[in-house]
Amino acid sequence: MLTFQTLVLGAYQVNCYIVWEAGSQSCVVIDPGYTPQEVLETVSRLRLTVEAILLTHAHFDHVGGVMAIQQAAGCPVYLHPADQTMPEQLLKGSPHPGESLDAWLSKKILPADIHGYQEGDVLRLAGLTFTVLSTPGHSPGSVCLLSDGHIFSGDTLFAGSCGRTDLSGGDGRQIHASLRRLAALPGDYAVHPGHGNATTLEAERQTNPYM
Numbered sequence: 001m002l003t004f005q006t007l008v009l010g011a012y013q014v015n016c017y018i019v020w021e022a023g024s025q026s027c028v029v030i031d032p033g034y035t036p037q038e039v040l041e042t043v044s045r046l047r048l049t050v051e052a053i054l055l056t057h058a059h060f061d062h063v064g065g066v067m068a069i070q071q072a073a074g075c076p077v078y079l080h081p082a083d084q085t086m087p088e089q090l091l092k093g094s095p096h097p098g099e100s101l102d103a104w105l106s107k108k109i110l111p112a113d114i115h116g117y118q119e120g121d122v123l124r125l126a127g128l129t130f131t132v133l134s135t136p137g138h139s140p141g142s143v144c145l146l147s148d149g150h151i152f153s154g155d156t157l158f159a160g161s162c163g164r165t166d167l168s169g170g171d172g173r174q175i176h177a178s179l180r181r182l183a184a185l186p187g188d189y190a191v192h193p194g195h196g197n198a199t200t201l202e203a204e205r206q207t208n209p210y211m
């Protein structure tokens with residue numbers, strides 16, 4: 001049975017998900033935000049080890065903690081190739097208070113050895129199976145991750161809304177096509193978005209104006 005813990009991280013209130021099969025000693029971290037210490041402390045408290053980091057897209061508010069967690073856990077990082085070349089300002093966000101412009105510009109927040117995943121790929125991690133669904137629009141490489149009746153939808157689908165498309169690489173037509181694709185999935189799923197409250201796919205089919 002899929003088990004998870006949600007952490008709401010940082011000023012942008014990113015939903016980070018620590019996900020594992022009940023009884024497993026390892027987990028995956030989906031979208032670790034940019035406050036890695038909280039993620040690492042929670043994983044330690046749960047007595048789990050991080051088997052992989054899965055990214056729904058590469059905007060800085062979702063990926064700023066990747067390097068620290070990967071270095072601590074020695075785990076692979078997965079990201080769609082289309083987001084691996086995202087403009088640096090979107091990867092880095094903006095300088096933190098007290099951070100010099102030179103330090104910000106030189107900052108590297110994603111490791112060099114990222115594993116690319118894309119449409120139809122199946123990952124078996126932490127006792128679970130994750131299927132990758134390509135859902136561009138919020139960013140070119142946005143994906144949703146399906147596992148055991150759950151969708152981790154990143155910034156593609158929110159409760160009652162969807163991700164913005166006015167950032168570099170965003171595309172309104174693409175995100176609407178991605179939402180239609182999600183709406184057409186058979187059956188119902190628990191939906192865990194990148195921000196805001198959890199929902200269900202059926203509830204969004206019935207009430208979300210963007211679907």
